Amino acid sequence: MVPRIRRIPRSAGCAHPRGLPASPAGGDTYRESGCRTHRHPASRATSRPGRGALARALETYFVDSRLTLTLDVAGQAATERRARRVAEVPVGFRPIAAAFDRHQLQSRDRARRAGTKPRSDRTLEINLAAVRDLARYLIEYRPGITDPTLVGVGDVESFLATITNPSNRARHLHALRVFFRFARHARHILADPTRGLNANSNIAFHGHVLDPARQRDLFRRWTSGATELHPHEPKIGLLGLLHGASVAELRSLRVDDIDLTAATVVLSRRPQPTPLDPATTTALRRCLQYRDTHHHTSPYLLVNQKSKTTGGPVSIDYIARTLVPAQVAVATLRATRLAQLVAVMDPVLVAAAFGIRRGAVLHYLGDTVDATRLPNP
Numbered sequence: 001m002v003p004r005i006r007r008i009p010r011s012a013g014c015a016h017p018r019g020l021p022a023s024p025a026g027g028d029t030y031r032e033s034g035c036r037t038h039r040h041p042a043s044r045a046t047s048r049p050g051r052g053a054l055a056r057a058l059e060t061y062f063v064d065s066r067l068t069l070t071l072d073v074a075g076q077a078a079t080e081r082r083a084r085r086v087a088e089v090p091v092g093f094r095p096i097a098a099a100f101d102r103h104q105l106q107s108r109d110r111a112r113r114a115g116t117k118p119r120s121d122r123t124l125e126i127n128l129a130a131v132r133d134l135a136r137y138l139i140e141y142r143p144g145i146t147d148p149t150l151v152g153v154g155d156v157e158s159f160l161a162t163i164t165n166p167s168n169r170a171r172h173l174h175a176l177r178v179f180f181r182f183a184r185h186a187r188h189i190l191a192d193p194t195r196g197l198n199a200n201s202n203i204a205f206h207g208h209v210l211d212p213a214r215q216r217d218l219f220r221r222w223t224s225g226a227t228e229l230h231p232h233e234p235k236i237g238l239l240g241l242l243h244g245a246s247v248a249e250l251r252s253l254r255v256d257d258i259d260l261t262a263a264t265v266v267l268s269r270r271p272q273p274t275p276l277d278p279a280t281t282t283a284l285r286r287c288l289q290y291r292d293t294h295h296h297t298s299p300y301l302l303v304n305q306k307s308k309t310t311g312g313p314v315s316i317d318y319i320a321r322t323l324v325p326a327q328v329a330v331a332t333l334r335a336t337r338l339a340q341l342v343a344v345m346d347p348v349l350v351a352a353a354f355g356i357r358r359g360a361v362l363h364y365l366g367d368t369v370d371a372t373r374l375p376n377p
Contacts, residue, residue: 074121075121078121078124078125081121081125082101082121082124082125082128085097085101085125085128085129085132086098086101086128088132089128089131089132089135090135090136090139092135092139092146092147093131093135093138093147093148096147096148096183096188097128097131097132097135099186099188100127100128100131100179100182100183101124101128103182103186104119104124104127105124107119108124126171126175127175127178127179129175130171130172130175130176130179131175131176131179133159133172134151134156134159134172134176137158137159137162138151138155138159141158142155148180148183148188148189149188149189149190151180151189151193152193153193153194153196153197155193156173156176156193156194156197157197159172160172160173160197173194173197173198176194177192177194177195180192180193180194180195207331207332207335208332208335209332209335209336209339210328210332210333210336215241215336218237218241218326218328219238219241219279221237221326222234222237222238222241222279222283222326223238223279223282226282226283226286229325230322231283231286231287231289231290232287232290232302232322233322233323233325233326234283234286234287235280235283235284235286235287235301235302236250236302236319236322236323236330237323237326237328237333238279238280238283239265239280240330240333240334240337241333241336241337242277242279242280242337243267243274243276243280243337244333244334244337244338244341244354245267245330245334246269246330246334247316247319247330247331248268248269249267249268249269249270250302250319250330251300251302251313251314251316251319252268252300252313253265253267253268253300253301253302254299254300254301255288255291255299255300255301256299257301258284258288258301259273260281260284260285260288263275263276263281264276265284269354269355269356270353270354270355271352271355272353284301287301287302288301291303298311300312300313300314302314302318302319304318306318335364338350338354338361338364339364342361342362342364342365343364343365347361347362347365
């Protein structure tokens with residue numbers, strides 16, 4: 001005897017035209033009936049996981065069950081990217097680029113077995129991209145160079161000169177050194193054209209500096225109007241404006257580094273004590289009095305509530321927030337002072353006084369000549 005199916009009214013919650021009830025989860029009807037309900041696309045999208053999520057869930061299950069190995073999705077993607085880089089190399093340079101790609105992978109495998117630090121996928125791709133860019137440049141601007149054996153020092157220099165960003169220029173030069181070193185050891189070329197090349201570090205300074213009027217306004221704010229300010233602001237501002245102190249030097253300044261009797265201060269990166277002017281001396285004395293009143297146990301001159309608890313120096317954000325009312329940054333004050341000193345003094349002496357590299361101060365040299373400072377013809 002076949003059982004009869006009792007009809008359920010629509011008021012009971014059945015959305016099927018034949019009166020079959022929907023499943024409790026709001027999905028398909030009972031599969032015994034052979035009918036399916038019509039579901040809204042939004043509910044279908046939210047109730048079913050995507051293909052990527054399902055693949056990850058299955059991978060996690062099989063790996064945890066020790067039924068399969070982990071799928072190296074990132075490694076497969078990196079392999080495809082490297083293959084695209086090699087395919088983008090012109091025909092004359094493509095065989096050696098492919099050999100260079102295999103050499104990088106073998107070197108990374110050796111580094112992993114030896115326990116040293118292997119190169120990342122990103123580094124391998126950057127090296128291949130540099131080889132591709134050089135080959136494209138030579139094909140376009142040096143038609144006579146059809147393979148790496150004809151590349152000379154001047155060709156590499158002219159290619160690097162087309163890269164405007166100095167950091168990218170240095171990175172491309174390093175990648176090309178790796179490539180040509182491999183080519184020479186593999187006897188693809190006789191001489192390495194990048195052996196004697198150095199990335200140009202004498203990049204002109206394009207940062208922001210303060211004009212004399214703005215410097216005078218800040219100096220008056222931190223001297224005549226200092227009584228209305230927090231003691232930390234005049235101290236940070238004057239050390240940056242008049243002495244070119246960096247953020248690291250301001251944070252690491254200790255009480256023992258200050259000698260108010262001799263009017264000197266020892267900044268961490270400078271070989272000799274820095275002489276102080278009367279305005280900075282007054283700001284330091286006021287800052288010392290504030291420290292003795294509130295945070296006398298800390299060895300640092302700049303102390304706030306957080307650094308008092310931790311016992312370390314103040315954070316970089318605290319120094320930046322201190323100069324927010326003055327609408328200036330420590331880096332701007334330091335750059336203004338360095339640019340002025342390099343323009344009126346020997347850059348070698350400025351580098352020695354600040355304890356920095358000589359090449360660092362050369363960035364602040366101007367590319368124009370002040371006619372008013374030249375002798376009369």
